[in-house]
Amino acid sequence: MTRTDVQLMLDVKAGDDASFDLLLQKYRSPLVNFLFRMVRDAATAEDLAQEVFLRVYRARKQYSPSAKFTTWLFRIATNLALNSVRDNRHRRMDVSLDAPVEEDEARRELPAREMRIDEHMVERDRAQFIRRAVAALPEKQRVAVLLHKYEEMDYGEIAKILECSESALKSLLFRAYETLRVQLAPLVAQPVAPRAGEGRRS
Amino acid sequence: MKCEDVSNELIAYLDRRANSAERRDVEEHIAVCAGCRTRAEEFRKLWNVLDEVPAIEPSFAFDARLRQRVAAEPRRNWLTWLVPQPRLAFSMAMLIALSVWMAKLPPATPVDAEVGAKQQFEMIKDLGVLENYDVLTKLDALSELTPTLAPPVRPKDSQSQEDDGG
Numbered sequence: 001m002t003r004t005d006v007q008l009m010l011d012v013k014a015g016d017d018a019s020f021d022l023l024l025q026k027y028r029s030p031l032v033n034f035l036f037r038m039v040r041d042a043a044t045a046e047d048l049a050q051e052v053f054l055r056v057y058r059a060r061k062q063y064s065p066s067a068k069f070t071t072w073l074f075r076i077a078t079n080l081a082l083n084s085v086r087d088n089r090h091r092r093m094d095v096s097l098d099a100p101v102e103e104d105e106a107r108r109e110l111p112a113r114e115m116r117i118d119e120h121m122v123e124r125d126r127a128q129f130i131r132r133a134v135a136a137l138p139e140k141q142r143v144a145v146l147l148h149k150y151e152e153m154d155y156g157e158i159a160k161i162l163e164c165s166e167s168a169l170k171s172l173l174f175r176a177y178e179t180l181r182v183q184l185a186p187l188v189a190q191p192v193a194p195r196a197g198e199g200r201r202s
Numbered sequence: 203m204k205c206e207d208v209s210n211e212l213i214a215y216l217d218r219r220a221n222s223a224e225r226r227d228v229e230e231h232i233a234v235c236a237g238c239r240t241r242a243e244e245f246r247k248l249w250n251v252l253d254e255v256p257a258i259e260p261s262f263a264f265d266a267r268l269r270q271r272v273a274a275e276p277r278r279n280w281l282t283w284l285v286p287q288p289r290l291a292f293s294m295a296m297l298i299a300l301s302v303w304m305a306k307l308p309p310a311t312p313v314d315a316e317v318g319a320k321q322q323f324e325m326i327k328d329l330g331v332l333e334n335y336d337v338l339t340k341l342d343a344l345s346e347l348t349p350t351l352a353p354p355v356r357p358k359d360s361q362s363q364e365d366d367g368g
Contacts, residue, residue: 020272024265032260042258049260050268057272127255134252148217149252155219170210177213180252181244187251188244 005069013060020060023069024053030151031077037146038081039088040135048084052077068157075161078143085139126187133183140164141176148173203231208238216245 003011003019005026011019031052036045055076134142140162147153147161159169181188208231214220215228232239 017272021269024268028260028264029257032264033257036258037255045258046261046264050264050271053268054271054275057275126251130252130255134255145252148213149249155214167210170213173213174209177245177248178241181241181248184248184251187254188247 006065009056009060009063009069010065012057013063020057023056027070027073028053031073034074034146034151035077035081037131037134037150038078038142039084040131044084044088048077048080051080067160070151070153071157071160074147074151074153078161082139082143130184130187133180136183137176137179141172141179144169144172145176145180203227205231205235205238208232208235212238212242212245216242216249 003022005023008019008023012023028049032045032049035048035052036042039045039048052073056073134145137145143162144158147158153161155166155169159166162169162172164172208228211220211224211228215225220228232242
């Protein structure tokens with residue numbers, strides 16, 4: 001019989017490290033991808049994912065199944081990712097105080113609609129463009145979209161992770177998708193069928 | 203239903219999580235509102251666009267690195283209680299050092315010991331009388347007697363000498 005995440009975590013609490021391995025196998029990839037979409041750097045995403053699992057392991061003795069395991073897991077991941085993004089932003093701001101704006105920094109910004117979209121489409125591939133649009137969303141909207149679109153979490157769970165009401169979450173999601181609809185208008189107008197194995201929600 | 207009211211339910215309608223009443227409300231609205239109908243269609247297309255972003259694979263070393271870090275975590279089982287903690291070990295070492303130092307101190311000199319013994323004797327020599335309850339109560343009783351009625355108290359030895367002589 002397949003054990004639920006909560007049962008696995010309770011087994012970890014009882015000292016069964018093999019159950020921790022099962023949780024690792026199950027959530028390693030979703031967690032790394034969620035963090036990668038948050039911080040947009042694969043090495044940082046892996047470091048943060050390691051830290052998330054390590055925190056789960058360290059907290060095993062205090063674990064009580066008061067919420068879904070994924071709610072707890074992604075709340076830790078969200079907090080770590082947001083801290084990392086903020087730290088990185090401050091570091092970049094410190095650097096840019098005296099230094100001229102680097103070319104890479106300029107590229108990171110989304111192009112003005114209508115003006116440079118086509119140029120950017122030539123320079124960058126679509127995935128990169130989409131990643132940037134998602135990364136440009138305000139923090140809470142970004143987390144909400146990633147958990148809703150890619151992790152397929154229900155509204156109640158996302159609301160718990162973001163510590164807001166379900167109604168506020170629906171409003172947050174609407175505003176986020178509305179922004180993306182506008183920013184990604186050229187792609188929305190010319191959608192390409194997703195390749196097999198890419199993305200999760202159809 | 204107005205466009206603003208639909209906006210909050212539109213996402214739930216599109217991802218099929220809206221309940222039947224919400225679904226009916228949205229359907230009735232988009233049937234008559236071209237703007238919201240277009241938005242709903244574009245949201246669907248947007249979700250397909252978001253699916254174009256490929257997922258990344260964690261590196262091969264991810265599990266091994268994590269297991270290594272987990273193995274390095276301190277374990278709290280019965281065995282750990284046998285291993286002295288740094289603070290406890292330091293405290294024990296200090297206690298032992300203090301004991302050794304005190305044991306090596308020179309003993310008190312004989313003169314000092316004699317003076318000390320005399321002082322102690324002075325202090326305790328009257329304790330036997332002062333702590334004797336019977337003596338205290340008898341003295342208290344004697345003090346209640348009037349001086350005229352009370353026979354003169356003489357030493358026992360002189361009284362026996364008078365008896366022998368008389």
